[in-house]
Every structure is written in C-alpha cells, then in structure tokens.
Amino acid sequence: MQKELTYDAVMSYSGHPSADDIYQMISKEHSSISKATIYRNLSILSDEGKIGRVESFANGEVHYDHRTDKHYHGHCRKCGRVVDIDLSYDNDFVAKALPMEDGFSITSHELIFEGICRDCREKEKKNGTEGIKN
Amino acid sequence: MQKELTYDAVMSYSGHPSADDIYQMISKEHSSISKATIYRNLSILSDEGKIGRVESFANGEVHYDHRTDKHYHGHCRKCGRVVDIDLSYDNDFVAKALPMEDGFSITSHELIFEGICRDCREKEKKNGTEGIKN
DNA sequence: ACCCTTATTGATATTCGTTATTAATAAATT
DNA sequence: AATTTATTAATAACGAATATCAATAAGGGT
Numbered sequence: 001m002q003k004e005l006t007y008d009a010v011m012s013y014s015g016h017p018s019a020d021d022i023y024q025m026i027s028k029e030h031s032s033i034s035k036a037t038i039y040r041n042l043s044i045l046s047d048e049g050k051i052g053r054v055e056s057f058a059n060g061e062v063h064y065d066h067r068t069d070k071h072y073h074g075h076c077r078k079c080g081r082v083v084d085i086d087l088s089y090d091n092d093f094v095a096k097a098l099p100m101e102d103g104f105s106i107t108s109h110e111l112i113f114e115g116i117c118r119d120c121r122e123k124e125k126k127n128g129t130e131g132i133k134n
Numbered sequence: 135m136q137k138e139l140t141y142d143a144v145m146s147y148s149g150h151p152s153a154d155d156i157y158q159m160i161s162k163e164h165s166s167i168s169k170a171t172i173y174r175n176l177s178i179l180s181d182e183g184k185i186g187r188v189e190s191f192a193n194g195e196v197h198y199d200h201r202t203d204k205h206y207h208g209h210c211r212k213c214g215r216v217v218d219i220d221l222s223y224d225n226d227f228v229a230k231a232l233p234m235e236d237g238f239s240i241t242s243h244e245l246i247f248e249g250i251c252r253d254c255r256e257k258e259k260k261n262g263t264e265g266i267k268n
Numbered sequence: 269a270c271c272c273t274t275a276t277t278g279a280t281a282t283t284c285g286t287t288a289t290t291a292a293t294a295a296a297t298t
Numbered sequence: 299a300a301t302t303t304a305t306t307a308a309t310a311a312c313g314a315a316t317a318t319c320a321a322t323a324a325g326g327g328t
Contacts, residue, residue, distance in 0.1 A: 001295095002306070019285080034307040039286065041305095056246055060194020060314080061285065074233050074240060083235040093221075093247075099208050101217040103252025106208060111245045112190055113227070118237025135324095136277070153314080168278040173315065175276095194285080195314070276323070281316105288311070295304070 002033060006041040010051045016063040016073070016082035054082060056110040074113040078120035085113055136167060140175040144185045150197040150207070150216035188216060190244040208247040212254035219247055 009022050017025070023038045042064055046053035052065030057075050063082045072085040094106050116124075143156050151159070157172045176198055180187035186199030191209050197216045206219040228240050250258075 032307075034309095036287080036308075037306060043287095055192045056190045056244070058189045058244075059285090060191075072231070074231075074235075074238050076238070077241075083233050083238050086232040086234055087227075087230055093245075096221055097206070097208075097247055098220040099217050099247070099249070100220055101208075101251065103255065104208055104210070104217050104249055105255065106247045106249040107211075108249075109245060109247045110190070110192075111227075111243060113231055113233070113240045113243045115233070115238055115240040115242075117235065121237065121239065166278075168280095170279075170316085171277060177315095193314095271328090272326085274323105274325075277321080279319095279321100281318075283316070284314095286312080289309085291306105291308095293304100293306070295302100297302070298300085 002030075002037050003041045003044070005030065005033070006038060007045055007050060010042070010045070010064050011066045013064075013066060016054060016065050018061055018063050018080075022064070056112055057082075058112075058114065072111045072113065074115050076117040076120055077114055078116055078123075081117050081119075083117065087111075136164075136171050137175045137179070139164065139167070140172060141179055141184060144176070144179070144198050145200045147198075147200060150188055150199050152195055152197050152214075156198070190246055191216075192246075192248065206245045206247065208249050210251040210254055211248055212250055212257075215251050215253075217251065221245075 005026055006022060009025050010017065013021070013025070019035075019039050019042055022042065023033070023035050026033055026038065042051070042053075045051045046064065049068060052068045054063045054065055054073055057063070057080070058077070059080065061080060067084075070089045072087050072089065074083040074085050075081075076083075093109050097106060097109070099106065139160055140156060143159050144151065147155070147159070153169075153173050153176055156176065157167075157169050160167055160172065176185070176187075179185045180198065183202060186202045188197040188199055188207055191197070191214070192211070193214065195214060201218075204223045206221050206223065208217040208219050209215075210217075227243050231240060231243070233240065
C-alpha cells in the first residue's frame with residue numbers, strides 16, 4: 001500500500017519535506033508511483049493527524065513533518081527550507097487575540113519566521129551579491 | 135498612469151483585497167487595463183512600502199493592505215477573507231525565537247490566525263452542514 | 269519640435285503547486 | 299468465485315502568479 005510508503009518516507013525524513021521531496025525519495029525505489037498518490041496520501045495522513053502539515057509559507061508551498069505536536073517554524077526565503085524554532089507554542093494567543101471584525105472566530109494560529117538559512121547566506125557571500133538584484 | 139490607479143484602489147479599499155479584487159474594481163472604470171499590470175504594480179507598490187502586503191495564508195493567495203504598519207491578521211478558511219487582529223506586534227519575537235538549525239537568521243515573522251468569518255458561519259448554520267463533508 | 273532612450277503597458281504564454289477526473293487494478297466482503 | 303469497495307496511476311485541469319515581448323507612452327537633450 002502506497003500510503004504506508006508515504007508515511008514511512010515522512011517519518012524517515014529528518015527535515016520538513018514538500019510533497020515533491022517525498023515523491024523524489026519514494027520514486028527512487030518505486031519508480032512507478034504516481035505524484036497524485038503522494039499528494040493524496042500526504043493530505044489524508046495529515047488529516048488523520050499521523051503526520052504534521054506546515055503551510056502558510058510566503059510561497060504557498062506545503063511541507064510535511066514527522067512531528068505532530070504544534071510548534072513554530074522558520075522558512076528560508078531563498079531556498080524554501082523549513083526549520084524548527086525553539087519558542088514555546090502559545091495556546092493563549094487565541095484568548096489574547098481579538099478580531100477587529102464582528103463574529104470572526106479564531107480556531108488556530110500559525111507563526112512563521114522568515115529568514116535565510118546558512119547555506120543560502122554562504123552562497124550570497126561567495127557571489128558577493130548582497131544588495132544587488134539579478 | 136496605471137500605478138496611481140492601483141494605489142488609489144488599494145487605499146480606497148476598506149478590507150484586504152487580493153490582486154483579483156483590485157482588478158475587478160479597476161476594470162469597472164478602465165475596462166482595458168491588464169491583469170498583469172495590476173499584479174506588477176501591486177508588487178512594486180508593496181516593495182516600495184507604499185502599501186502593505188499580507189501573504190503566508192494557507193492557500194498561498196496574496197492580499198494587500200492600505201495599512202503599512204506591521205500587524206497581525208485573521209484568515210477565513212472558507213472564503214479567504216482577511217481581517218485585522220487586535221494584538222500588539224511583538225518585535226521581540228526575533229530575539230526570543232531560537233532556530234534549531236545552525237546559522238538560520240531570522241529577519242521577520244508572520245502570525246496568522248485561522249478561523250471562520252461570520253458570513254461563512256451563518257451559511258453553515260443555514261445549510262446545517264456542520265460535520266458533513268460534501 | 270525632433271530624435272533617441274528609457275518606462276510602462278496589454279496581451280498572452282508559461283510556470284508551479286495542487287486538485288479533479290477517470291479508468292484500471294487491487295482488496296475486502298459476501 | 300462473484301460482487302462490492304478502495305486505492306492507484308496517468309493525465310487533464312485549476313488558480314495564482316510570473317515571464318515574455320511587441321507596442322505604446324514619457325522624458326531628455328540638442
């Protein structure tokens with residue numbers, strides 16, 4: 001069953017893979033697997049709470065997570081890599097945050113830290129492209 | 135100049151319009167304006183800091199804002215509407231948050247509250263579709 | 269005014285991540 | 299085994315956004 005493969009792939013992935021990352025990984029061993037199957041199963045697995053889903057990145061890409069507990073993430077603006085952030089998850093945000101529009105009811109929150117990962121920073125230095133576009 | 139039109143449209147918009155919202159608005163009066171022009175000018179205007187840009191929503195859609203100061207937003211999971219949230223912007227997050235990956239440097243953060251707006255909640259009640267898929 | 273250079277625009281094609289469709293295959297149930 | 303139900307692969311379709319590029323508009327200098 002491809003769902004198991006998908007689950008195992010996420011669990012054995014140290015970081016925060018995108019659907020395509022998982023596809024690349026699995027298709028090495030199972031070259032006939034379909035991308036749609038990966039997307040479908042990742043979606044189901046995260047709906048079931050068996051894997052974590054991390055969305056809300058500036059580029060709209062969805063990443064998955066072997067951790068299922070709520071925590072915060074950093075996102076590299078250059079390469080899209082996702083890292084964990086050591087900051088306790090604040091359950092009181094929902095109580096403290098007041099929507100300015102009547103009747104809007106908050107169900108959860110996502111806190112994303114944007115930044116640059118080390119790899120990308122080092123590349124920048126090498127190329128000396130700081131502040132230079134294109 | 136279409137850039138002025140775009141700017142004025144965002145400024146006169148009470149909420150948090152998407153690029154398409156602005157296109158719909160302007161094309162009523164200027165039917166020959168191109169969608170690409172709207173996208174281009176919204177991008178430039180927000181890069182210049184003349185209008186606000188709100189991204190990081192679960193669906194990847196970008197919204198714009200007549201406010202340019204940093205603040206937090208709520209996002210309706212049903213219809214995508216964006217609302218302001220009354221919670222002071224925490225500049226110390228960057229100091230308190232520690233990336234678990236060496237060398238990841240944080241430059242900013244986005245805090246998005248997911249929820250349901252009143253309109254969508256009322257629709258749910260009318261249809262009695264709570265908990266029913268499809 | 270005129271030429272020349274630079275900016276801006278409209279139209280369209282293309283990209284990217286994702287979802288929908290559908291026919292085929294596999295599993296489970298009777 | 300026959301019948302129903304799930305899962306899959308392949309591919310088309312989608313929506314937001316960007317890239318391309320020729321056409322038009324603005325500016326500047328002489």
